[in-house]
Amino acid sequence: MKKLLAALFLIILPCLVFCQQQNYWQQKVDNDIQVTLNDQDHSIDGMIKMNYYNNSPDTLHFFWIHLWPNAYKNDRTAFSDQLLENGNTDFYFSKEGDKGYINRLNFTADGILAKMEDHPQHQDIVKLILPNPLPPEQQVMLITPFHVKLPKNFSRGGHIDQSYQLTQWYPKPAVYDKKGWHPIPYLDQGEFYSEFGTFDVKITLPLKYKVAATGLLKDSSVQGTQKTLQYQQENIHDFAWFADEAFEVKHDTLQLAQKTVDVYVYYKKENAAYWTNAVNYTKAAIRSKSELVGGYPYPVVSVVERAGDETGGGMEYPTITLVSKTNNEKLLEYLIYHEVGHNWFYGILASNERLHPWMDEGMNSYYDQRYFTKKYGAGGVDFVNSNQPFVKKRQPDDFQSVLLQTVIGLQKDQPIATSSAAFSQLNYNLVAYTKTAQWMQLLEQKLGRQRFDDMMHAYYDQYEFKHPGPEDFKELASTYTDENLDSLFGLLYKKGNIEPVQKKTMKLQSFFSFKDTDKYNYLFVAPALGYNYYDKLMLGAVVHNYTLPLPKLQFLAAPLYATGSKQLNGLGLVSYNFFPGNNGQKITFTLAGARFTGDSFTDSTGTKNFQPFSKLVPAVKFTFAEKNPRSTITRYLQFKTFLINETGLLFTRDNNTNEEIITYPKQQRYVNQLRFVVKNARALYPYNATLQVDQGKGFVRSGFTGNYFFNYASGGGMNVRLFAGKFFYTGDKTFLTQYETDRYHLNMTGPKGYEDYTYSNYFIGRNEFEGFSNQQIMIRDGAFKVRTDLLSSKIGKTDNWLTALNFTTTVPKNINPLSLTPLKIPLKVFADIGTYAEAWEKDAGTSRFLFDAGLQVSLFSNTLNIYLPIIYSKVYSNYFKSTITEKRFLKTISFSIDIQNLTTQKLFPQIPF
Numbered sequence: 001m002k003k004l005l006a007a008l009f010l011i012i013l014p015c016l017v018f019c020q021q022q023n024y025w026q027q028k029v030d031n032d033i034q035v036t037l038n039d040q041d042h043s044i045d046g047m048i049k050m051n052y053y054n055n056s057p058d059t060l061h062f063f064w065i066h067l068w069p070n071a072y073k074n075d076r077t078a079f080s081d082q083l084l085e086n087g088n089t090d091f092y093f094s095k096e097g098d099k100g101y102i103n104r105l106n107f108t109a110d111g112i113l114a115k116m117e118d119h120p121q122h123q124d125i126v127k128l129i130l131p132n133p134l135p136p137e138q139q140v141m142l143i144t145p146f147h148v149k150l151p152k153n154f155s156r157g158g159h160i161d162q163s164y165q166l167t168q169w170y171p172k173p174a175v176y177d178k179k180g181w182h183p184i185p186y187l188d189q190g191e192f193y194s195e196f197g198t199f200d201v202k203i204t205l206p207l208k209y210k211v212a213a214t215g216l217l218k219d220s221s222v223q224g225t226q227k228t229l230q231y232q233q234e235n236i237h238d239f240a241w242f243a244d245e246a247f248e249v250k251h252d253t254l255q256l257a258q259k260t261v262d263v264y265v266y267y268k269k270e271n272a273a274y275w276t277n278a279v280n281y282t283k284a285a286i287r288s289k290s291e292l293v294g295g296y297p298y299p300v301v302s303v304v305e306r307a308g309d310e311t312g313g314g315m316e317y318p319t320i321t322l323v324s325k326t327n328n329e330k331l332l333e334y335l336i337y338h339e340v341g342h343n344w345f346y347g348i349l350a351s352n353e354r355l356h357p358w359m360d361e362g363m364n365s366y367y368d369q370r371y372f373t374k375k376y377g378a379g380g381v382d383f384v385n386s387n388q389p390f391v392k393k394r395q396p397d398d399f400q401s402v403l404l405q406t407v408i409g410l411q412k413d414q415p416i417a418t419s420s421a422a423f424s425q426l427n428y429n430l431v432a433y434t435k436t437a438q439w440m441q442l443l444e445q446k447l448g449r450q451r452f453d454d455m456m457h458a459y460y461d462q463y464e465f466k467h468p469g470p471e472d473f474k475e476l477a478s479t480y481t482d483e484n485l486d487s488l489f490g491l492l493y494k495k496g497n498i499e500p501v502q503k504k505t506m507k508l509q510s511f512f513s514f515k516d517t518d519k520y521n522y523l524f525v526a527p528a529l530g531y532n533y534y535d536k537l538m539l540g541a542v543v544h545n546y547t548l549p550l551p552k553l554q555f556l557a558a559p560l561y562a563t564g565s566k567q568l569n570g571l572g573l574v575s576y577n578f579f580p581g582n583n584g585q586k587i588t589f590t591l592a593g594a595r596f597t598g599d600s601f602t603d604s605t606g607t608k609n610f611q612p613f614s615k616l617v618p619a620v621k622f623t624f625a626e627k628n629p630r631s632t633i634t635r636y637l638q639f640k641t642f643l644i645n646e647t648g649l650l651f652t653r654d655n656n657t658n659e660e661i662i663t664y665p666k667q668q669r670y671v672n673q674l675r676f677v678v679k680n681a682r683a684l685y686p687y688n689a690t691l692q693v694d695q696g697k698g699f700v701r702s703g704f705t706g707n708y709f710f711n712y713a714s715g716g717g718m719n720v721r722l723f724a725g726k727f728f729y730t731g732d733k734t735f736l737t738q739y740e741t742d743r744y745h746l747n748m749t750g751p752k753g754y755e756d757y758t759y760s761n762y763f764i765g766r767n768e769f770e771g772f773s774n775q776q777i778m779i780r781d782g783a784f785k786v787r788t789d790l791l792s793s794k795i796g797k798t799d800n801w802l803t804a805l806n807f808t809t810t811v812p813k814n815i816n817p818l819s820l821t822p823l824k825i826p827l828k829v830f831a832d833i834g835t836y837a838e839a840w841e842k843d844a845g846t847s848r849f850l851f852d853a854g855l856q857v858s859l860f861s862n863t864l865n866i867y868l869p870i871i872y873s874k875v876y877s878n879y880f881k882s883t884i885t886e887k888r889f890l891k892t893i894s895f896s897i898d899i900q901n902l903t904t905q906k907l908f909p910q911i912p913f
Helices: 002-021 066-071 078-085 271-273 278-292 330-340 361-376 400-409 425-447 449-463 470-478 485-493 735-740 874-883 887-894
Strands: 026-040 043-054 059-064 101-103 115-118 125-134 137-150 158-160 162-165 176-179 181-184 197-206 209-212 216-223 226-236 241-244 245-256 261-268 300-305 313-316 320-323 505-510 520-532 536-544 555-560 568-578 587-601 608-624 635-646 650-653 659-665 664-680 687-696 697-713 717-729 803-810 827-836 849-857 862-874 894-897
Touching: 026 697, 066 078, 066 101, 078 320, 125 209, 209 261, 209 300, 241 320, 245 271, 245 278, 261 271, 261 278, 271 330, 278 300, 278 330, 278 361, 300 330, 300 635, 313 330, 320 330, 320 568, 330 361, 330 449, 361 425, 400 425, 425 449, 449 470, 470 485, 520 555, 520 587, 536 697, 587 635, 587 735
Parallel strands: 026 197, 261 300, 300 320, 505 520
Antiparallel strands: 026 043, 043 137, 059 125, 101 137, 115 125, 158 162, 162 241, 176 181, 197 226, 209 241, 216 226, 245 261, 313 320, 520 536, 536 555, 555 568, 568 587, 587 608, 608 635, 635 664, 650 659, 664 687, 687 697, 697 717, 717 803, 803 827, 827 849, 849 862, 862 894
16 A cells, blocks of 8 residues: 555655646746957947847846956956955956956837846946836847956856956846846855856857857858858857967767767867867766766757966856866866866756856766766876875875865854855855765665666656755655655755764774775874984884875874984874764864984983973864855964973082082973964965963963054065053062973073973074074064074063064065076065163163164074074164174074964865865
């Protein structure tokens, strides 16, 4: 009986769906466009006739019209704002001549002038007020001239020198559907939604250009030095064309069941080696999707290589697709398959991709995986493109899935059903594409492959040249199973994994690996090296479990044998991440430790006595969640306790023998540290701020450090740093307490190794007072670059208050002499100004404000910074004259080794964590 009811259900439900489809309607817009390219000023002039059919049940009084070339008009558009949010400042700082716009519009509706009104928010949308209302089942002819100044190609369209990419280049009405109007601004992240119709486009341009365009070339004519090409195509919702005199063209035909398709590829001669099989790749894409989804309905398909240096991407338009250059032929095959596949998901099944990117990008990606897995097995396409066997065997079969699992593990993913513009840039690529493809695989498993394929064919047949939504897809899928699909489709609206994570086993591996991390908990072993002035070369090993996805429990241990001190040194760390919510807030418990030699003393017998230090640092850190997943802000509160053991040096005298006695007492101390940190890694004017309080025996040390970066339009910029600090005694201030807390006092100059009271920075010679290692400083407190180490109390050192401003600016390449060297060494200019409590006392002996300035060379991603002071306060000049008698300039140079600036993202830009 149950089987009979299920069978009846499967018979009746499609009938109900069919009945509902009778109520489906969509508008139609036929476009007749004439356009002329002016390659001298990179502009086009055109005339467009839009025959708009109102198939809705509503009377329309106005249209929203997309003028998307105006997205490039200035830096106050949604496009410009989004580029900045995604870390790109190229358009924001572009020259006026590189921007673009559309103007000279003069709309008429059935011959009557129509009024335009600005959109309240977006410059690339206008409201067109109809002189006469448009009733249901009626049509109106909209006609306007237009002029477009083509921008430099910052996104999908414009020009690269005299190679032209005409995309989203003409006025077009927004979609009006059962949910109302959909006026949407042009965006770089987030694609488009347009009405279907017939296009008849005549393009006039200089004879020298070769053109690739949407649709079929119907006619061509020559008038002097100009030619006119006419393209026509039915059942499309967009039209794009590309012109370049350097195109190489290949043509072939593909025989499908019902038609012959013309196949074209356009590419640059210098990249011909990679395009040898491009026609076959294009044919395979058409053949595959025709079989798996539905027959290709158009008479032509074209693939075009994009001009410029952009790599590894593409963009689709009806019958034509654009792909960036690549030196990896298998990656080119993937790009062609993926972008040509958008003729189905976007071109024919035209979902609102701005709202539902998963219905285009994700469904298309599912078929990518299915095709390439069948052809190449697990691993498919090597996106990393490494030719090194060492790296190759350690990279994952599917790097995108590993990154997705990492984001999910950090609880920074977003639901599949998120709109394009609401996605973070990372999630747009990982969730809308990769996670949706996984969800589609789950749907396939639920239905069974054959029934799934039948369902997708029905989806194609039912919604060909229409605008299906998520509810339509779900309704259709439900007719292919007697099971309830609510929970499966509910996954579209949830964060987290599509399926439960499988249990892992332990595996030992050398160095590192990202391969099969879904199966193994790795234990990595690799050789390790270290060096400092006292321990000399240190040899050992590092044992760790750092990989992707990031384990909740992470550890690292690096025992090192010191060839100089003959001691066993090393460092270690173990941490555990706990996620109390589901929006990325995180609590991290950490225990770290280290042991190295911090100083040495050679006694009268010639024996070198080493003075090691060790520390144990328990810590807890709370990282706050951000409400907006696109936010570039990071905020955290951290508490640490530094438990430090040091070997000191003590000189005493035996009163009986009058002999000097040297001992090396073991000393213990602690520092409690509380930090609140805010960072904004935005591309334009990034900043960070740290409020830090340190407490130890007899003192509290508080300080605020803020950095604000001002971008230059030509590249680079100026960093402004502010420090303000106050030192407190928790007991009486005496000569003894001043002496005991000396290393904690505030410094105008960048502190030396002795003053690194938590041993948190790397120093070559931590306690050296002469030679090269003596010139190393830390960028902390006042962060001046001049040093007064030979004074008993350094200039600008205080146990009261201190404040300073530090400026560092890049030097433009055209005036940087070091840019002419083969290494192109970056040159900067620094300037510091500051004051402190003692300078304001009566008879202070120094100016109230101190300053220094000079040149800075920053190497290895700002890890090594070398400072050459040139001008400075008189008090520093007097110090140098009185204490440095030879090689004065060389000895005024200082440097810092800022390993803390070396982040994972700088080492591995492809891993954005």
